Amino acid sequence: MIWFSNGRKRFSELTEQQVLALAISSEEDDARIYASYAERLGEFPASAAVFRAMEAEENEHRRALIAEHERRFGGAIPLIRREHVAEYFSRSPVWLVANLGLDRIREEAERMEEAACRFYDAAVKRATDPSTRRLFGDLAEAERQHKGKAHDLTETLLDPQSREGEDKTARRQMILTLVQPGLAGLMDGSVSTLAPIFATAFATQDPWTTFLVGIAASVGAGISMGFTEAAHDDGVLSGRGSPVKRGFASGIMTAAGGLGHALPYLIPDFWTATMIAFAVVFVELWAIVWIQHRFMETPIARATVQVVVGGALVLAAGILIGGG
Incomplete structure (x- = not known):
């Protein structure tokens, strides 16, 4: 045996x-x-x-x-x-x-x-x-x-009515636990890092320095948002689900939002990198608008004002500060 x-x-x-x-x-x-x-x-x-x-x-x-x-x-x-x-x-x-x-x-x-x-x-x-x-x-x-x-x-x-009700409850829980924290993180990472990244870009016109600042800002914001989301609500009373899941969703999406327009500065040519970064920012902001409308049922007009207009103002502030 x-x-x-x-x-x-x-x-x-x-x-x-x-x-x-x-x-x-x-x-x-x-x-x-x-x-x-x-x-x-x-x-x-x-x-x-x-x-x-x-x-x-x-x-x-x-x-x-x-x-x-x-x-x-x-x-x-x-x-x-x-x-x-x-x-x-x-x-x-x-x-x-x-x-x-x-x-x-x-x-x-x-x-x-x-x-x-x-x-x-x-x-x-x-x-x-x-x-x-x-x-x-x-x-x-x-x-x-x-x-x-x-x-x-x-x-x-x-029965179909019970199944529909349970599916709605499950979808609501998924939104509260993953979508909402992830969306908040993506908005924060995409918008809050615009000013430091583009201020550095136009102040130095050095892609590598801009890339390092972008990485630091994105990762730092991701860690901060992740810990904040996980620590401020254990989900017991709010029903928002696991704080660990919410923390990871928020932290990862925050870092991803900033990295999107930091990575183009791996390109050695400053203006090429900057034009690609502008395009990435455009896609990021409109993606956030779509997610808000699709999952949070935010009207398109309001989401556009909140995200696109707000992001454009932050971007302009970074360019003006760096260029000045």
Whole structure:
């Protein structure tokens, strides 16, 4: 019997009792995962009901497997879990999947059922007892149909009106957690760095010096915005979601906004670099206007005044200060 250096065995090396024990622990784990999904989806009651029904299905499978183990091997079930077996399918951490949103959780549940089906298909080939073989075959078919049942449960418990409401809630959460902080960062990075970058450019007419100032201003603003966003609101009362996600979204987009018109100054020729930087600024500002209108539902006229006109004034101030 060959063991891996990390202590895991191949599936082909397991005895029938160990395969049964592995199936029992896997069904128990899956039931707990579905229960965790249902608990975490408290703001989506219809979807939570779907996962509670799927939890009940997994518990029924577990009870059938335990009864078969008791019939053949007694009540002492070996402690063996999926992490003890090489080549066995893994599960994403519940906290990670749940933080990725409702649609991601639904996709992970479908993958769980597909992986369970493959496991029981493999277990059938290992079983020698007719009753055990039949049980594994029945569970493989059940898991094969479970994806369809999950769909049926969704259709039954998650009517179109509930689904639309949940999708709106999920979209709102995505906007609050990622889009809004990212947009604020992009606006800050794109607009606030215009004056120092172009003041340096026209004061020195040295592309490399301008590039260094631009990098420093962009990265510094990104770090500042990221920490500020993450620290000022933990999201518990405001409902704006993870402060870490918001901090990364704000910090990265702030730095990106400034780097957009700093990178052209890697070009040695000053006027060529400056003309390209002007073009980048034009694209950045209108991209912000579109994002504001698309996700924040800001009227085009108001977004244009806020972003394009404001950015143009900051740009002009930097040019006048540097050129003077």
